Amino acid sequence: MTIKYIETNTSVEQISSLLDDLCSQWSFWPAEQTKACLSQNEYHLHVADQGPGKPPNWTGAILSHHGPFSADIIYLYVAPDHRGKGLAQQLLASLWARLGKNATMEALFLEVRASNLPAIRAYEKFGMKQVGHRKAYYQDGEDALVFSKETMSDSNN
C-alpha cells in the first residue's frame, strides 16, 4: 500500500471516473464535491493506493484545505475492509509531511462527531489534542469536537 498525493488542477480529469466509482461505493462524500474542491489550489487529496489490479485500487483518502497559516481536514476515510490496520495514520502522516514543507504553516484542525470513537482514537493516536467542543454543530444536533495539532509540536514532519 502506498500513499499518493493527487496533484490539484491537472489531475481532476484523470481521476474523475475513479472518484465516481469510489465515492458511490463509499457513500461518504459526493464525487462532484471532491472534484469541485480539487479544482481549487487550496485543496489537497492524498489517497491510499493498493497498486495495479482490479479497480478500485484506492482504499482510503484524506482531503484537506490549506490556508497560509493553518490547514483543515475536510474528510478522512478508510474503506471498511481496510480499517484497524493503521491506514488512517499513514494518510495523516502523508498530509503532515506536506504541511511540514510550508514554513508558515502553524497548525492542523478538524471537527469530528462526538460519537465517532474510531476517528477520535485515530486522531489522538496521531498526537492531535481536543481544543474545542461545538454544541449541536451537525444538522442532526450532534456535537462536534475540535482537534488540533501544531506543526512545530513533534518530529513527525
Ligand SMILES: CC(C)(COP(=O)(O)OP(=O)(O)OC[C@H]1O[C@@H](n2cnc3c(N)ncnc32)[C@H](O)[C@@H]1OP(=O)(O)O)[C@@H](O)C(=O)NCCC(=O)NCCS
Ligand atoms: C476513522 C477511520 C478513518 C479510521 O481509519 P483506520 O485506518 O481504521 O484507523 P487506524 O487504524 O489508524 O486507527 C483506528 C483506531 O480506532 C480504533 N477503533 C476501531 N474501532 C473502534 C471503535 N468502535 N471504538 C473505538 N475505537 C475504535 C482502532 O482500534 C484503532 O486504535 P488502536 O490502534 O489503538 O487499536 C475509519 O474508521 C473511517 O473511515 N470511518 C468512516 C469515516 C469517518 O468517520 N471519518 C472521520 C471523519 S472526521
